[in-house]
Amino acid sequence: MSRKDPLTPLWRAAVLLRIITLGFAAGVVAAHHGEYADTALAWATIGLMACWTAATSWYYLRPRPSAWFTAVDLAVCCGIMALSPLVLTAHQLRVEVVPLVTTVWVTAVVAVGAVRGGTVGGTAFGAVVGLLNYAVRGYVDTDLTRDMVLLVGVGFVLGLAATTSRRSAERLERALRVEAATAERERLARSIHDGVLQVLARVGKRGRELGGEAAELAELAGRQEIALRALVAAAPLDSGAEEVDLRGMLQVLATDRVQVSVPATPVVVSGEVAAELSNLVREALANVERHAGAAARAWVLLEDLGGEVVLSIRDDGVGIPAARLAEAAAQGRMGVARSIRGRVAELGGTVTLDTAPDEGTEWEVRVPRRTGKRGSG
Amino acid sequence: MGGAGAAPDREAGERVSITVMVVDDHPMWRDGVARDLTERGFDVRATARDADSAVRIAATVRPQVVLMDLNLAGESGVPAIARITAEAPEVRVLVLSASGEHSDVLEAVKAGASGYLVKSASAEELVDAVRRTAAGDAVFTPGLAGLVLGEYRRMAAGPPDDSPRLTDRETEVLRLVAKGLTARKIAERLVLSHRTVENHVQSTLRKLQLHNRVELARYAIEHGLDQEPPQ
Incomplete structure (x- = not known):
C-alpha cells in the first residue's frame, strides 16, 4: 500500500494523548507521594507506563499498525492498571477514591482501539477498560459508572470519526482515479480527433467524389471514422x-x-x-x-x-x-x-x-x- | 435538410460570389475545403489556422460565411465564434466539425453559429449549406436537432425561470429534423410551407442564442465585467 493512510493524523493524536496523560499520571503520583501503601511501586508503575508509551509511540507512528498489536496494547495497559491495588491502600482505593496510578492514561488505548477498529473497536476497548475499573476498585457506584460511560462514549465517537474519515478518503481516491482516467481519455480523444479522424474524413470525402474504386475505399474509411468517433465520444462507463x-x-x-x-x-x-x-x-x-x-x-x-x-x-x-x-x-x-x-x-x-x-x-x-x-x- | 429552394442556378451563384473564410488548424483540410469552394464559384477571401487570427481576420475581411472547425490546435473554437458574431454581426458562422464533440457543437450554436455540418458531408452538401447559411437559414443536421431539443428539455426540467421554451410546433419540427426528415418532407407532413418550416427551425436557434447572450451579460454585470475589454 503505497498511498497515504488517511488515519495518520488520528494516530498522531492518539500518541500525543498518551504522552500528555502520562505527564498527568506522574503529577498525580507526585501529589500523593508518601501516602501510598507502596510508593516505590507507584514510581515503578509510572516508569513502566513511560516505557510502554515510548514503545507504542514508535510503533503507531509507523505505517498501518496491525490489529493484534492494539490488542497487546490493551492487555499491557490493563495489566499496568491492575497493579494499582498493590500501590494504593485499601482506604485510598475504596473510601478516599484516590485515582489509580494509571488515571486517564488508559483513555489513550481506547483512542487506539477506536482509530484502528472504528466504532466497534472504540466501544469494545472503552468497555474493557471500564469493566476493569470496577474490578480493580471492587465495587460499583455512580462515579465509576460515569467513567464507564465516558470511556465507551469516547471510544464510540472517535471510532465514528475514524470510520468517516477512512470512507471519505476512499471516496476521494475513487473520484481522483475516475478524474485521471477521464483526463487521459480526453487527451487521447483530442489527439485522435486532430489526427486520424481528420485524415479519415478527408479520405472518405475525396474518395466519394472520385467515385469507382476510390469510393469503395472511401466507404471503408467512412466506417472506420464513425466507429472511432463513437468510441471516442462514448463516456467512460x-x-x-x-x-x-x-x-x-x-x-x-x-x-x-x-x-x-x-x-x-x-x-x-x-x-x-x-x-x-x-x-x-x-x-x-x-x-x-x-x-x-x-x-x-x-x-x-x-x-x-x-x-x-x-x-x-x-x-x-x-x-x-x-x-x-x-x-x-x-x-x-x-x-x-x-x-x-x-x-x-x-x-x-x-x-x-x-x-x-x-x-x-x-x-x-x-x-x-x-x-x-x-x-x- | 437540403433540397427544395437550395439550388439557385449556377450563373446567379457566380455573378455574386458568396465570400467565405475557412478556419481550420489542419492544413490538408483547410486547403481542401478552400479548393472545393473555389472550384464551385465561391470567393474564398481568407483562411486562418487559430482562434485569434480567425477573429482578427474575420473582423477585417467581413466574409459572408465563416466555415469554422471547433478544434483549433487543441483550443476550442467556441469563444472565437462568440467574438466574431459580436464584432461582426452580419458575418454568419457555419461549424464544420468532425462531430463526436456533442457539448462543443451545442456551445458553438449557443455562441452564435448558425449551423453545423459534419466534415464527412459531400461537396454538394457543403456547397448547399454555405449557400443557405449566406441566405440566413439555419443549417441543421439531425444530430444538431437532437442536441438543441435536449437543451430545451434540460431547461424546461429545471426551475421555472426566464429560459426560453419551444412552442409545440417548434418541438414537432425539431423532432422531425432529428429523425432525418428534409424540410420538404416536414412541410408535407405538417401541411406547412417550406418557408414556415425554415422559420421554425431558425427560431429555435435564435431563442437559444438570445438567451445565451442575456445570460452572459447578466454574468458580466454580476461580476463587474461589463466594462469595455482592453482589446
Whole structure:
C-alpha cells in the first residue's frame, strides 16, 4: 500500500494523548507521594507506563499498525492498571477514591482501539477498560459508572470519526482515479480527433467524389471514422455501475447509414433498462438492413423527458405495406415487431409503429425511468 | 435538410460570389475545403489556422460565411465564434466539425453559429449549406436537432425561470429534423410551407442564442465585467 493512510493524523493524536496523560499520571503520583501503601511501586508503575508509551509511540507512528498489536496494547495497559491495588491502600482505593496510578492514561488505548477498529473497536476497548475499573476498585457506584460511560462514549465517537474519515478518503481516491482516467481519455480523444479522424474524413470525402474504386475505399474509411468517433465520444462507463449513460450505448451504433442524435447531457438509466433499449435499437436497425432496401438510411433519436425516455428509430426505406403486416401476423412471422413490443412491455413502456409504402417505418418507444419491477428488488 | 429552394442556378451563384473564410488548424483540410469552394464559384477571401487570427481576420475581411472547425490546435473554437458574431454581426458562422464533440457543437450554436455540418458531408452538401447559411437559414443536421431539443428539455426540467421554451410546433419540427426528415418532407407532413418550416427551425436557434447572450451579460454585470475589454 503505497498511498497515504488517511488515519495518520488520528494516530498522531492518539500518541500525543498518551504522552500528555502520562505527564498527568506522574503529577498525580507526585501529589500523593508518601501516602501510598507502596510508593516505590507507584514510581515503578509510572516508569513502566513511560516505557510502554515510548514503545507504542514508535510503533503507531509507523505505517498501518496491525490489529493484534492494539490488542497487546490493551492487555499491557490493563495489566499496568491492575497493579494499582498493590500501590494504593485499601482506604485510598475504596473510601478516599484516590485515582489509580494509571488515571486517564488508559483513555489513550481506547483512542487506539477506536482509530484502528472504528466504532466497534472504540466501544469494545472503552468497555474493557471500564469493566476493569470496577474490578480493580471492587465495587460499583455512580462515579465509576460515569467513567464507564465516558470511556465507551469516547471510544464510540472517535471510532465514528475514524470510520468517516477512512470512507471519505476512499471516496476521494475513487473520484481522483475516475478524474485521471477521464483526463487521459480526453487527451487521447483530442489527439485522435486532430489526427486520424481528420485524415479519415478527408479520405472518405475525396474518395466519394472520385467515385469507382476510390469510393469503395472511401466507404471503408467512412466506417472506420464513425466507429472511432463513437468510441471516442462514448463516456467512460463506471465498471459495474448500477446506472449508465444510455447515449454511449447508442452512439456506437452509428454507421454511414445510421445517424444517432442524442442530448448534450447524460441520459442516465439503470443498467438493465439501458441494455434492453440498446438491444431493441440493434434489433430494429438489423431489421432495417434486412427489409428496408439497400439504399435505406436510418435515424435514431434519444430524448430525455425526465420521467421517461423516448427513443425514435426511423428509416426511409420501402416501408411495410399494411397487407403484408396482416399477412405476416397471420403466418406468425411478426418476429421483430413482437420482440420489440415484448421488450418495451417488460420495461413498462409503450410503443407505436408508423409505416406506409415508400414512407419508411418509424418506431417510437417510451419507457418510464423506473420500472415497477425494481421496487421488489 | 437540403433540397427544395437550395439550388439557385449556377450563373446567379457566380455573378455574386458568396465570400467565405475557412478556419481550420489542419492544413490538408483547410486547403481542401478552400479548393472545393473555389472550384464551385465561391470567393474564398481568407483562411486562418487559430482562434485569434480567425477573429482578427474575420473582423477585417467581413466574409459572408465563416466555415469554422471547433478544434483549433487543441483550443476550442467556441469563444472565437462568440467574438466574431459580436464584432461582426452580419458575418454568419457555419461549424464544420468532425462531430463526436456533442457539448462543443451545442456551445458553438449557443455562441452564435448558425449551423453545423459534419466534415464527412459531400461537396454538394457543403456547397448547399454555405449557400443557405449566406441566405440566413439555419443549417441543421439531425444530430444538431437532437442536441438543441435536449437543451430545451434540460431547461424546461429545471426551475421555472426566464429560459426560453419551444412552442409545440417548434418541438414537432425539431423532432422531425432529428429523425432525418428534409424540410420538404416536414412541410408535407405538417401541411406547412417550406418557408414556415425554415422559420421554425431558425427560431429555435435564435431563442437559444438570445438567451445565451442575456445570460452572459447578466454574468458580466454580476461580476463587474461589463466594462469595455482592453482589446
